[in-house]
Amino acid sequence: MNLWIGRPGxxxxxxxxAAEFDRSPDLGVQEFRSLGxxxxxxxxxxxPRRLSLSxxxxxxxxxxxxDRLARRVDGPGPIHVIDPGSDNWLAPSIGAGRISLxxxxxxxADPTIIFHPAPLDYDVMRVSLQATSGNRRIVFRRPDGSAYPVAPGMRVAWWVPGMVGALSELRIYTYTSAKxxxxVGSFGAGPANVDRPFLFTIPEGVTHIAPVMWxxxxxxxxxxxxxYLRQARPEDSTARTTMRQAFNAAVQAGTAPVTAYTAGTGVTLSVSGGKAMLTSTGVAGSALSFGTAKTHAVSAGEIVSLTHAVPGAVTPVLVWTDSEGATxxxxxxxxxxRVPDGAAYVWPKVELGAVATAAAIGAVSLEITSGPATPPGEGTRPYSITGYSVTPAPGRVRERDVSLELVEVTE
Known part of the structure; x- marks a missing residue:
């Protein structure tokens, strides 16, 4: 990984x-002491981040x-810098999945995606997908609404490890301008590859990209x-999420004994021909739960995906319980x-309508996916050069000792 620097495009x-490299942010904190x-x-x-390089x-x-950049030979505007120390080009809020102000x-997002209002600033972004027809994607952008600056030949990594249980594809859209x-192209990794970063080499003619979740x-x-979106690193080639199946083979196949389930009001469980069966009156409280409140262990931040074909199913519910089994x-x-903080178990259940004749519960699945933590977002705001020095290298006429001072500026 190397430093990339220049005007947009x-x-x-x-x-x-660089012999010396400081990329510390300018926190700008001021202290005030009272008389007491x-x-x-x-x-x-x-x-704003300040860069000092030599x-x-x-x-x-x-x-x-x-030299051309420092003396603004090609124009007075800001420049872009992508430094090798940047772990995440996404803005801090979007890198953390939070709403900033x-x-x-x-x-x-496409119309099929619903963004839920955040009750508090910097609250976690919450989304819903309620239709499987049409496009179902979220495109990530910079805070000013533009795409991320890149250059041909650059290799980037794009990943949302904590969303793997919900994703069908990771893609990168390519552009010839920031807006x-x-x-001019769409490149992606299909469903079988969302468990790892999408690694992509920027093709000729492309100056900006936008990462996309499907x-x-x-x-x-x-x-x-x-x-995270960043210059690809060696560890991106081997990073993976992990997925485990919480149900045993009998529950998955619908052949488990009735003790593997919990019947709600008006629900009767039985076994016929080696298959678990149910009937339901459909009254309030009619539900089929899998296991008990302390059967399926989880960790905060994991994604839980339930798949089922339970007859009479009306509403699926994932109940989160603590180490004592309390909701x-x-x-x-x-x-x-997603498993919330404080939860130690998931207790999946399906609320039921009326099922008059005993019917097989059928095949079910409970996949639990976990991924590595993502690095904090830093953004890709433009920079202005505030200091510059150049001297001929001793004994080397065509080589230079160079130093630059830069600061992030508002777009």
Missing amino acids: ALREITDG GGVTTWAPPTA WEAMQADDAYHL ADYSEWV QAAS FSKLFADLPMSGA VGQSRDTLIG
Whole structure:
């Protein structure tokens, strides 16, 4: 991984590693002390990053490129910098799956996707998918609504590991400008590959990209997880999510004894021909639960996906319980849910209508998916060069010792 720097649409890779490299954010925190000795602080809502870089004996072509940028030979506007220390190009809020000041501008969704209002600033983004027809995608953008700057030949990694249980595909749309007027290409990894980062080499002619999530399963009020987009790293080639099946083989096949289920009001369980059967009166409280409140262990942040063909099913519910089996919450009317903080178990159930004649419960599945934590988002705001020095390298006429000072600026 190397530094990329240049005007929009003309990033250049600097292959020489910087001898010194500081990328600390400017927190801008101010302290105020009262007469009584108490301290309060004030901090701005954003912390612009400052870059300080220096090279020894830089090759002439790279030095010329930096010289043109510093002296604004090609124009006065800001420049883009993609440095090798950036773990996540996504803005802090979108990288964490949170709403920043109730601003949805960093996501563009098809009409099939519902964004739920956030009750609090910086609350977790919650989404629902209630229709399987039409496009079912969410496109990630920069805070100003533009696409992410890249350069041909750059290799990037795009992943949302915590959403794998709900995703059908990861894609990257490519553009020739920042404003996403029209995609010039769409590249993706199908359902079999969403358990790993999508690695993509930027083709010729492409200057900007937008990462995209596609969904296929229905879900309701699903909390968004963290995501990352960055220059590909060696570990991205081997990173994977893990998935385990919570139901045993008999429950999966619908041949388990009735003790594997919990019958609600008006529900009768039986066995016929080796198959688990049920009848239901359909009254309030009619439900079939799988296991007990402490059967299926989970960890906070995991995604749980229930698949079933239970006769008379009306409403699926994922009940979250703590280490004592007490309910801490539930995800209703959805087959996919994220384990909330404080939950130690999931207790899946299906509320039932009337089933007059005993019918087979049928095949079921309970997949639990977990992924690695995502690095904090840092954004890709433009930079302005605030300091520059260049001197001939000792004894090397065509090489330069170069230093740059830059600061992130508002777009």
